Structures are given as structure tokens and as C-alpha cells.
Amino acid sequence: xxxxxxxxxxxxxxxxxxxxxxxxxxxxxxxxxxxxxxxxxxxxxxxxxxxxxxxxxxxxxxxxxxxxxxxxxxxxxxxxxxxxxxxxxxxxxxxxxxxxxxxxxxxxxxxxxxxxxxxxxxxxxxxxxxxxxxxxxxxxxxxxxxxxxxxxxxxxxxxxxxxxxxxxxxxxxxxxxxxxxxxxxxxxxxxxxxxxxxxxxxxxxxxxxxxxxxxxxxxxxxxxxxxxxxxxxxxxxxxxxxxxxxxxxxxxxxxxxxxxxxxxxxxxxxxxxxxxxxxxxxxxxxxxxxxxxxxxxxxxxxxxxxxxxxxxxxxxxxxxxxxxxxxxxxxxxxxxxxxxxxxxxxxxxxxxxxxxxxxxxxxxxxxxxxxxxxxxxxxxxxxxxxxxxxxxxxxxxxxxxxxxxxxxxxxxxxxxxxxxxxxxxxxxxxxxxxxxxxxxxxxxxxxxxxxxxxxxxxx
Amino acid sequence: xxxxxxxxxxxxxxxxxxxxxxxxxxxxxxxxxxxxxxxxxxxxxxxxxxxxxxxxxxxxxxxxxxxxxxxxxxxxxxxxxxxxxxxxxxxxxxxxxxxxxx
Numbered sequence: 001x002x003x004x005x006x007x008x009x010x011x012x013x014x015x016x017x018x019x020x021x022x023x024x025x026x027x028x029x030x031x032x033x034x035x036x037x038x039x040x041x042x043x044x045x046x047x048x049x050x051x052x053x054x055x056x057x058x059x060x061x062x063x064x065x066x067x068x069x070x071x072x073x074x075x076x077x078x079x080x081x082x083x084x085x086x087x088x089x090x091x092x093x094x095x096x097x098x099x100x101x102x103x104x105x106x107x108x109x110x111x112x113x114x115x116x117x118x119x120x121x122x123x124x125x126x127x128x129x130x131x132x133x134x135x136x137x138x139x140x141x142x143x144x145x146x147x148x149x150x151x152x153x154x155x156x157x158x159x160x161x162x163x164x165x166x167x168x169x170x171x172x173x174x175x176x177x178x179x180x181x182x183x184x185x186x187x188x189x190x191x192x193x194x195x196x197x198x199x200x201x202x203x204x205x206x207x208x209x210x211x212x213x214x215x216x217x218x219x220x221x222x223x224x225x226x227x228x229x230x231x232x233x234x235x236x237x238x239x240x241x242x243x244x245x246x247x248x249x250x251x252x253x254x255x256x257x258x259x260x261x262x263x264x265x266x267x268x269x270x271x272x273x274x275x276x277x278x279x280x281x282x283x284x285x286x287x288x289x290x291x292x293x294x295x296x297x298x299x300x301x302x303x304x305x306x307x308x309x310x311x312x313x314x315x316x317x318x319x320x321x322x323x324x325x326x327x328x329x330x331x332x333x334x335x336x337x338x339x340x341x342x343x344x345x346x347x348x349x350x351x352x353x354x355x356x357x358x359x360x361x362x363x364x365x366x367x368x369x370x371x372x373x374x375x376x377x378x379x380x381x382x383x384x385x386x387x388x389x390x391x392x393x394x395x396x397x398x399x400x401x402x403x404x405x406x407x408x409x410x411x412x413x414x415x416x417x418x419x420x421x422x423x424x425x426x427x428x429x430x431x432x433x434x435x436x437x438x439x440x441x442x443x444x445x446x447x448x449x450x451x452x453x454x455x456x457x458x459x
Numbered sequence: 460x461x462x463x464x465x466x467x468x469x470x471x472x473x474x475x476x477x478x479x480x481x482x483x484x485x486x487x488x489x490x491x492x493x494x495x496x497x498x499x500x501x502x503x504x505x506x507x508x509x510x511x512x513x514x515x516x517x518x519x520x521x522x523x524x525x526x527x528x529x530x531x532x533x534x535x536x537x538x539x540x541x542x543x544x545x546x547x548x549x550x551x552x553x554x555x556x557x558x559x560x561x
Binding site: 016017019020021023024025026029030032033034036037040043044047048051053055056058059062063065066067069070071073074075077078079081083086087089090093094096097099100101103104106107108116117212213216219220222223224226227228229230231232233234235236237238239240241242243244245246248249252253256338340341345346347348350351354355365 | 462466469470473476477480481482483484485487488489490491492493494495496497498499500501502503504505506507508509510511512513514515516517518519520521523527528529531532533534535536537538539540541542543544545546547548549550551552553554555556
């Protein structure tokens with residue numbers, strides 16, 4: 001029996017590695033996900049049935065019920081959610097994983113207090129699981145708009161560090177003294193939960209994907225710790241894989257945004273403190289209407305569309321596809337320029353456009369499209385702001401200085417669709433809007449684009 | 460420090476596996492196109508749900524009369540399954556959209 005279960009775990013572990021590897025290539029990604037899922041199913045079934053323990057049937061029934069409930073709810077949420085809500089959903093699921101790890105620790109602590117190694121792993125599992133759970137919930141709330149503002153208590157960096165140090169000392173005391181006190185255990189759990197909140201609350205919404213990726217990595221570490229506790233290889237290797245892959249992914253995301261991990265966590269983006277007062281000095285803006293914009297695009301040879309999160313919020317990804325098809329039919333050469341962090345997560349915009357059947361090869365990545373802007377007649381920016389802000393090139397004082405951007409200002413004309421003159425997610429003014437080549441098309445993205453399509457139809 | 464060395468001494472195999480797995484994770488993820496960051500993160504998130512195995516073990520080892528352990532284990536299994544099933548399903552849905560259209 002023992003050898004069979006170990007064999008099952010070995011197979012599952014291999015599927016995790018192969019699956020993760022396959023997820024890294026567009027052609028094999030879907031299969032890779034399914035392979036990893038199959039391995040996970042195998043590990044779960046094996047854990048339940050392949051052992052020599054005497055287990056009463058009520059426990060089997062309860063395990064079955066729990067799996068059924070979790071599967072149905074998880075499946076329904078995953079199937080029903082809108083594609084724009086994807087990032088926060090990943091965060092929510094991740095939080096559940098962390099909570100699961102913390103709960104396991106709560107049960108196991110009492111049985112293992114006498115063993116320092118075991119109780120150290122259990123206590124670490126509880127702390128990390130609790131931090132991931134509450135942190136993920138805050139990230140979820142921030143991304144879906146429930147928690148709007150960036151909350152910063154004064155000296156939050158110092159306070160956060162003091163809290164984590166206190167938690168570690170407290171945990172160390174519990175392990176060293178070996179007291180089996182349920183109350184202290186719940187105090188430890190609560191401090192972990194509080195730290196998760198304190199950790200994520202001051203971080204701006206634009207940095208949330210990085211935070212989710214980091215928390216995801218932490219859940220992996222919590223799973224690996226639980227694996228050490230049970231001497232269970234599939235949990236250990238699976239958890240560590242997610243942990244180290246998550247860290248690499250986090251760093252890759254930071255790189256795409258030209259941010260360091262430190263500046264994300266310790267918040268160099270002064271959300272509110274940005275640029276009050278400078279706004280007026282930037283010159284005048286020119287606004288346009290759908291019919292003028294339609295005429296300009298109708299007679300253009302090359303049009304590049306720059307979609308941003310505003311497009312997704314307005315649910316305009318289908319209309320933009322219609323616009324692009326209409327222009328193509330009229331002989332205009334249309335492309336989409338995709339900034340690495342367009343949307344709310346790297347690759348999010350590709351998912352959204354793919355959902356509305358935009359051809360995969362019409363999406364051009366930043367490095368490839370940037371040299372082409374000088375030959376572009378019209379750039380249509382829809383709901384994007386910071387990723388086209390020239391301040392990233394020419395204003396060393398700007399918080400986004402040095403971030404790779406789409407060089408749309410090299411095009412002959414720029415049409416920017418925006419709801420109003422609000423600053424972007426990073427809270428920074430955009431001088432592109434005051435450029436003499438820029439016309440602003442104010443209005444909700446969906447309404448404005450629908451008007452554009454209607455005007456083009458009549459031409 | 461002594462306890463740390465003792466841990467490594469007693470768990471030499473685990474320590475090796477741990478370190479090798481870290482490198483495997485790094486190698487597997489290296490040079491992934493930004494387009495796939497979102498699905499990859501989602502897939503990795505589903506994998507971290509492997510903690511469900513621990514939750515099941517808690518229930519298998521628990522005494523049915525121990526209501527606290529049973530209910531904590533039960534909730535842990537539900538949450539773990541949510542992470543696994545939801546995670547894989549949502550990743551699959553995302554990747555569905557990357558299929559090349561003819």
C-alpha cells in the first residue's frame with residue numbers, strides 16, 4: 001500500500017513539473033494545465049483511498065461532502081466570472097489555499113508540541129497561511145473596487161516591520177516553551193491575519209498583480225511547509241515549485257513595469273502626493289467628436305489601437321473588434337499595440353481581446369510595435385493612460401520615469417478616448433493629452449466606439 | 460544554530476529535495492512571454508492548492524468525536540478544493556481563448 005501511494009505521489013509530482021513547463025508556451029499551455037489538474041486529482045484520490053489506516057465511514061462521507069461542496073462552488077465561480085474580473089478571482093482562490101494551510105496547522109499543533117522541528121513547521125504554516133489569506137482578501141477587495149483608496153497609516157513601514165518581528169518572537173516563544181495552549185494559538189493566527197491586512201493595505205492598486213503573485217508564492221511555501229510536517233513529497237515539491245516559480249514571476253512582472261520588488265512593497269508610488277499644481281501648466285487640450293474621428297480613420301493607411309484597462313471596464317472589447325473589422329474592410333491596416341502590463345496583469349489584455357475573437361496575430365507586443373509608430377497615421381488610445389505617458393521618457397521626477405512605454409507620440413495623429421481628464425491609475429498627469437497632434441474623444445469607451453462604428457458605416 | 464544543523468542532519472533527503480525543487484521551479488518559469496504571465500500565475504495558484512492533501516490527512520487522522528478537529532479539517536478541505544478546482548477551471552477558461560482561430 002505504502003509503495004503504491006508513493007508511486008502515485010511521484011507521478012503527480014512529475015505532472016506538476018511538466019504541466020508548469022507546458023504552461024509557458026502558447027501552443028502547449030492548455031494541455032499543460034490539464035495534465036497538472038489530472039495529477040492533482042490523482043494525488044487527492046490516492047490520499048483518500050490508498051492507506052492502511054482504519055477510518056470510520058463517517059469520515060469518508062465528510063471528506064466526500066467537503067470535496068463535493070468545494071468543487072461545485074469553485075467550478076461555478078470559475079465558469080461564471082467575467083474575464084475582466086480574472087485577477088481578483090485568482091487572488092481570492094489563492095487566499096482560500098492559504099486559509100486551508102493555516103487551519104491544518106491549528107489542528108496539528110496540539111499533537112506535536114513536544115517536537116521542536118514539527119512545531120516550528122506548524123507555527124510557520126499558520127503564520128504564512130494567515131498572512132496569505134487576509135492579504136489576498138484585501139488584494140481582492142482592492143481590485144474589484146470594494147476598497148478604493150490607498151490607506152496609509154503614518155510610519156506604516158516601521159509599524160509593519162515591528163509587527164512581523166513581534167510575530168516571529170511570539171512564535172519562537174511558543175515553540176521554545178512547548179506550551180499547548182489553544183488560546184495562544186489563535187492569538188498567533190490573528191496576528192498573522194492582521195499582518196496580511198497591514199502588508200497589502202498601503203500598496204496601490206496598480207501594483208496589485210505583483211502582490212497577488214507574491215502571495216501566490218507564499219501559499220506555495222505554506223503548502224511545502226505542510227509537506228515537511230507530513231513528510232509528504234507531493235506537497236513539498238508542489239509547494240516549492242509554486243513558491244520559487246511565483247517569485248520569478250513576481251520579479252518578471254516588476255521588470256515589465258520597471259519597478260523593483262522593494263518599491264512595490266514599501267510603496268514609492270505616492271498615490272495622493274502625485275502632481276497637484278502642475279496640471280495647469282501643460283497647455284490646452286483639443287477635443288474631437290466621433291464623426292471627425294471616423295473621417296480621419298477612414299482615410300488613414302495605418303491605424304494602431306492601444307487598448308487599456310478602461311476598455312475592459314467599459315466592456316468595449318467587442319465593439320473595438322467590430323471597429324477593427326470595419327476599418328480592415330475599408331482597406332485600412334489595423335493592429336493592436338499591447339503593452340506588457342496592459343489591463344490589470346501582464347497578459348490580461350490578450351485574454352480579453354482573445355475573448356472577443358480578435359485574431360492572435362493582430363496583437364503586436366511593445367518592442368515590435370514601437371519602431372512602427374513613425375509610419376502610423378492614427379493611434380487610437382482607448383482607456384489607457386500611464387502606458388502611453390511620455391513622462392516615462394522625459395521627466396526624471398515622474399514616478400513612472402524609466403518605465404517602458406508605447407511611443408505613440410511618434411505617430412502622425414493620436415486620438416485618445418477617455419471618460420474625462422482624470423489622471424491614470426498611477427495618479428500622474430499625462431502630457432500626451434496636451435500634444436498638438438492629440439485629439440481627445442471624451443466619453444464612455446463603449447458608447448464612443450459604438451458611435452465611431454456607426455459613423456464609419458455611413459461612409 | 461545547533462538545532463538548525465541538527466534538522467539538516469536528520470532530514471538530509473528533504474533538504475536536498477527542497478533545494479533541487481527550488482531550482483526546478485526557477486528553470487521551468489524562466490523566459491516566459493509576458494502574454495502568458497496571467498494564465499501561468501493562475502495555473503501556479505491552482506497547484507498551490509496541493510495543500511488539500513494535508514487537509515485530507517487531517518481528517519483521516521482525526522477522531523470522529525473530536526468536533527473541533529473535524530470541523531477545522533472539513534473547512535480546510537472545502538477551501539483547498541475551492542483553490543484547486545476553481546484555479547484549474549479558471550486557467551482552462553483563460554487558455555481556451557488563446558486557441559488560434561482559423
